[in-house]
């Protein structure tokens with residue numbers, strides 16, 4: 378582990394129980410929400426975690442927050458194993474890793490003022506007195522771009538725009554001075570301007586506060602030039618990971634290529650052919666044998682039905698899990 382390592386995820390798995398195959402008997406069914414994920418996050422680094430709905434992105438975030446218990450694997454924060462903690466230890470951990478839901482219409486309590494919302498995490502953690510909490514809330518609001526903070530403190534969420542509400546959500550995470558923000562964008566989040574605002578704000582916070590960010594999105598196109606690295610998830614696994622430019626310009630996994638092919642590009646001469654994924658929609662209960670992407674893969678061959686490819690190096694800081702990569 379290098380000095381620069383903030384968080385290390387090793388072989389993390391989360392399987393949910395989903396009843397049995399028959400009504401009263403049969404095999405237990407398990408949802409393979411996160412299925413053997415390893416990942417290292419460096420200080421102040423931004424990693425975009427990309428993949429379509431149901432691939433396990435939010436579950437991974439909840440595991441990091443200690444809000445779900447893993448089935449297997451471990452998570453180390455600053456060299457300390459935080460996989461299994463008691464309630465008190467978990468509370469102090471929550472100060473360091475904050476999850477921000479990118480959903481300004483769901484995340485705020487409509488009956489609380491902005492001041493109450495942003496000071497509440499400090500009260501929950503027993504930090505400071507009323508005056509200090511208000512001071513910290515003011516600073517967090519201003520760092521989140523809501524200036525001057527005094528004009529926002531007495532207002533209610535419904536008096537703010539979607540973008541301003543999203544900034545309040547981020548301010549409520551910032552008051553605890555976290556080292557990592559996990560920003561989770563649900564698949565339903567369609568407001569492009571708010572998405573862009575969140576990205577700009579997180580990029581600023583990384584620069585001013587050296588906060589590391591795991592940015593969860595289904596849209597590889599929104600990653601832009603904001604992320605240092607991109608990790609692409611498919612059915613609970615990371616199937617490709619690398620420096621942002623490497624992944625965007627030199628994608629190796631057929632799934633990443635398909636995601637990239639549908640991103641609109643402004644220059645018509647750069648337009649490439651859309652890769653339409655065939656086959657059944659992914660189902661984390663009945664995982665296909667071999668490579669889990671093979672039923673939808675446009676280049677799959679017989680061997681892909683029988684081999685589950687591990688991540689292999691395809692460049693200095695670039696790995697992909699496909700039978701066709703790495704072996705030259």
Ligand SMILES: Nc1ncnc2c1ncn2[C@@H]1O[C@H](COP(=O)(O)OP(=O)(O)OP(=O)(O)O)[C@@H](O)[C@H]1O
Pocket residue numbers: 393394395408409410428429430431432433434435436437562563564595661
């Ligand atoms: N508490 C739970 N019990 C059972 N299954 C669950 C539970 N939470 C998540 N799942 C299942 O685990 C899989 C991964 O879900 P997750 O919410 O992590 O996906 P996601 O990548 O965040 O999707 P989205 O982009 O739609 O937010 C899905 O099949 C989901 O139905």
Ligand SMILES: [Mg+2]
Pocket residue numbers: 434435436561562563564
């Ligand atoms: Mg999700």
